[in-house]
Amino acid sequence: MDIARHWRLKKHRYALQTENQAEAVLAVVGPSSNGHKPHLEEQVAQPETITGEIYSFATVFEAPEGYQEFAPYPVAMVRLDDGSLITAQLTDVDLDDVEIGMPVEMVTRKLRSTVEDRGMLVYGYKFRPMLRQ
């Protein structure tokens, strides 16, 4: 069941948010109210842009089904600032410019369509070179 699988992962995929983070934010911020609410920084830290650097990378020339329209495209292991290592596609970068140690930031992009032209669009995180150095 493709749709259910993608739906379950949306929080993680759209914003690279873990289950624990999602629950923590909800617990601190709480449900909405009509009264004026203090700014976020007064309650919890504003989620920073998720950044890291390229630990290793490769280029996909023979893409799996659903990804052919993007080939060739770079994929990388990204060492996030918190030390964790994650695998993701790179975007907004020319293949020749990718290098180990390149600072990158998380963006939300289209990953694929479940069925060409008429399927559900699947969105998720990718990394790109830092927009602002």
Add this chain to the structure above:
Amino acid sequence: MVDQNDLLIPERAVGIVGYGAYVPRFRLPASEVSRVWTGGNAGLPIKEKSVPGPDEDVATMSVEAARNALSRAGIAPTDIRAVWVGSESHPYAVKPTSTIVAEAIGAVPNTQAADWEFACKAGTEAIVAAMGLVGSGMADYALAIGMDTAQGRPGDALEYTAGAGGAAYIIGPAEEAMAVIEASYSFVTDTPDFWRRAYQKYPEHGNRFTGEPAYFKHIHQAGSALMEATNTTPEDYKFVVVHQPNTKFPQRAAAKLGFQPEQVKTGLLVPEIGNTYSGAAIIGLSAILDEAEPGDRILLVSFGSGAGSDAMALRVTENILTRRDKAPKTQDYVSRRTEIDYATYARYRGKLVMK
């Protein structure tokens, strides 16, 4: 003649508490379109236009602009009570873009969400609605976005200019605003200057009919009426931005309203990114907010085919100085450019038949 009663001014003063722009990195020079379709003999309405990458659409572009707006606003995404996305290039024919954006920025589930359509003024339409939602006291914050990945038929005049980009605005209480929206006025008639019928891939337009009876008439009526009803003149404004489908039209429309080129140039982005449709006027506004000083007044007039214009008078506040550097500026996106040729553009925009 219009008077104060025709203006749209909420009981509770409102303004822009956060804003963010987005422009994709690819650029197609207008000379490339001319090379392919006229042997290089066409007059060029702009220098180049922005083109979305194959993994970009109005949803992903809106998410980034909205994140930028949130960074400047400094509010919790869960405090947003409406996520409204204005566009004529929503990724789905049926299924809201706005729910994808709301989910990605963390505004769900206690929020309104809807997609707006009014050709190129869907974004300002959403902003005016947000003014009403916040201004009535129903909500403290509402997110209004104007974003497009515009399409032009290959070889058509629109293909030179149909670009991609836009901006997101969080409307909130005036006391928290980076710019207070002092008044707005909308002017609407039934004018068939541009349309796209159901199931058609490319829009149709009325060629020269898109000028005087549509674009110029509506922008002039809305802009002049707002100034008349607010008892202001062009000299009262530091900046003006009007819908920008090509380089000449906005300059002519602003001049007709009585503005000088100096007041126009900061928000005039169309020569470098093309016509971003629902995003065109409001990304010009974001470029202005990146540069404006407290106390500066700004006149914005959008235009949407069909047809109508929303005019807004804004005044920049001291908050601009402490919050605008919390996110990338509009020029950060404009200057991030990778030039592509017509073949790459054709691939990225799905113009190649694969089966």
